Amino acid sequence: MAEIIDGKAIAQLVRQKLAEQVEVLKTKSIVPGLTVIIVGDDPASQIYVRNKERAAQKVGIAHQTIRLAADVTEASLLTIIKKLNQDDQVDAILVQSPLPNHLNEQLVQETISPEKDVDGFNPINIGKLYANRHEYYPVANTPKGVMTLLMAHHVPLRGKLAVVVGRSILVGKPMLSLLEAANASVALLHRYTPDDLRRSLLKQADIVIVGTGIPGLVVGDDLKSGATVIDVGINRLSDGQLVGDVDFASAQAVAGAITPVPGGVGPMTIATLLQTTVELAAQHHQIELADKWQII
Numbered sequence: 613m614a615e616i617i618d619g620k621a622i623a624q625l626v627r628q629k630l631a632e633q634v635e636v637l638k639t640k641s642i643v644p645g646l647t648v649i650i651v652g653d654d655p656a657s658q659i660y661v662r663n664k665e666r667a668a669q670k671v672g673i674a675h676q677t678i679r680l681a682a683d684v685t686e687a688s689l690l691t692i693i694k695k696l697n698q699d700d701q702v703d704a705i706l707v708q709s710p711l712p713n714h715l716n717e718q719l720v721q722e723t724i725s726p727e728k729d730v731d732g733f734n735p736i737n738i739g740k741l742y743a744n745r746h747e748y749y750p751v752a753n754t755p756k757g758v759m760t761l762l763m764a765h766h767v768p769l770r771g772k773l774a775v776v777v778g779r780s781i782l783v784g785k786p787m788l789s790l791l792e793a794a795n796a797s798v799a800l801l802h803r804y805t806p807d808d809l810r811r812s813l814l815k816q817a818d819i820v821i822v823g824t825g826i827p828g829l830v831v832g833d834d835l836k837s838g839a840t841v842i843d844v845g846i847n848r849l850s851d852g853q854l855v856g857d858v859d860f861a862s863a864q865a866v867a868g869a870i871t872p873v874p875g876g877v878g879p880m881t882i883a884t885l886l887q888t889t890v891e892l893a894a895q896h897h898q899i900e901l902a903d904k905w906q907i908i
């Protein structure tokens with residue numbers, strides 16, 4: 613039976629560490645500030661934003677949520693973001709996706725200053741990640757949190773084969789860059805990957821990372837014995853159950869280690885968002901944090 617990678621417990625360790633870092637910053641009169649903008653009333657987004665508020669307060673981050681009506685104009689959203697870009701109290705800005713269709717998500721993301729882009733979506737930051745630049749810049753929190761999980765479990769990456777299923781800007785693409793930077797060989801799979809190719813690549817993979825939104829896409833039979841399986845998917849079934857993209861029961865019998873859903877990558881995403889906020893605050897005040905990347 614696979615070892616369970618307990619994202620909830622590791623997220624808790626990250627938050628403890630962050631609370632200590634925030635204390636140090638406060639002795640220098642610095643309070644990290646996070647502003648979340650949410651447009652409309654998508655219920656899943658509402659829950660996620662409330663969880664973030666609570667978690668931010670607990671580690672001592674000044675948190676502000678701006679709730680906008682679903683019919684807000686693009687011009688007023690952009691004006692709000694530009695004001696936040698100028699506001700010294702705000703270190704990190706996050707615009708919750710998805711946005712209503714009349715808003716150009718790309719333009720909205722690009723309007724957030726790269727220095728405050730806590731999601732790591734701005735093309736400047738994406739470019740730095742892709743180029744594997746050595747200075748500090750924000751990186752998408754879900755894949756960054758996955759790297760923390762892998763490090764916490766001492767999963768070897770150098771020279772290993774990692775297969776990433778899903779290629780979104782939020783999950784798959786930054787995941788590819790981070791794994792490659794850690795000297796894994798990486799295959800990126802998507803909708804147009806034929807089933808037989810997907811199966812043969814998965815069967816060889818030492819690390820499997822799945823983020824597609826398709827429940828049960830990966831099953832135990834697909835996996836190599838002892839593989840590390842990270843399930844990013846979060847799917848609400850019609851009976852209300854929350855499941856990932858990996859069939860947990862069959863995968864657990866084959867994998868060496870696996871993340872559960874819930875309690876795996878989800879809580880890490882929130883803890884890592886707070887981590888990036890603290891890192892950005894330190895960066896804005898030219899303070900070196902002791903454990904920036906390997907936080908735990």
Ligand SMILES: NC(=O)C1=CN([C@@H]2O[C@H](COP(=O)(O)OP(=O)(O)OC[C@H]3O[C@@H](n4cnc5c(N)ncnc54)[C@H](OP(=O)(O)O)[C@@H]3O)[C@@H](O)[C@H]2O)C=CC1
Nearest residue numbers: 754778779780783802803823824825844845846877878881
């Ligand atoms: N735990 C967490 O913190 C987070 C969880 N999530 C969850 O992760 C999942 C993915 O989210 P997100 O990346 O935003 O979703 P997107 O819909 O943006 O991307 C889904 C990706 O999956 C690929 N895909 C779709 N069908 C298949 C298939 N049959 N085989 C292989 N690949 C396929 C798509 O390929 P193509 O590009 O070809 O269309 C696409 O690249 C969702 O369940 C979401 O809820 C998301 C963010 C954070």
Ligand SMILES: Nc1nc(=O)c2c([nH]1)NC[C@@H]1CN(c3ccc(C(=O)N[C@@H](CCC(=O)O)C(=O)O)cc3)C=[N+]21
Nearest residue numbers: 660707708709710731846874875876877878879881882
């Ligand atoms: N700009 C932006 N940045 C994001 O990072 C972003 C986003 N928009 N839009 C939506 C997705 C999704 N996402 C989740 C994070 C945590 C949980 C989470 O905490 N999940 C819990 C369960 C929560 C529950 O019970 O519903 C868990 O997996 O244990 C879920 C989903 C971040 N996203």
